[in-house]
Amino acid sequence: MRACRAVLVTLAMAAALVGCRTEDKPWSDAPFAAAMLPAFGARVTDGKLEIWVPPGCSGVRRVEIGFGFGPKLVLTDATGTATLDRFTVGGPYPGLTVTEAPPPDFDWRAEEYLFLDVTSTPGGFPATARTADIVDGSDDHPDDTFFFDGVGWLDPEGVAARIGNDFEGVCTPQETRG
Secondary structure (H helix, E strand, O other), X not given: OHHHHHHHHHHHHHHHHHHOOOOOOOOOOOOOOEOOOEEOEEEEEOOEEEEEEEEEEEEEOEEEEEEOOOOEXXXXXXXXXXXXXXXXXOOOOOOOEEXXXXXXXXXXXXXXXXXXXXXXXXXXXXXXXXXXXXXXXXXXXXXXXXXXXXXEEEOHHHHHHHEOOOEEEOOOOOXXXX
């Protein structure tokens, strides 16, 4: 029995060590993941959630913002001609129509993650961001600085320096790993 337990402990430790990430590994090992981390900017201004999707999206047909496993906000444009750069949850959404909205009393700050998926031409990859990082850090940064999950707080100059090197926007086409 003791030998069996020792083998199980050894296997568990080996599995844990194999699962550890190192700096030279990509952001995701999934075979169909984007080659580079997809990210969007988010911050709270005057109590409202602002989203920034550099370098911008064109040919937008659908925008979905999921709040954890809770409600979502879905914006659509049947013509596929809308553009998107920055927007505030709660509107206005020029060129887009709200087709699904969270209840009026819904507090997105209570959710662990935000999920953003933009269907556009050309297409990109969806991304997530930790809500606590957005809420906790917004007051500590200037109004032109947004949180990019996996990258940090960036102003326009920081985005220009790091996009294409450390992350890509959610509307930027990328190769997959697989």
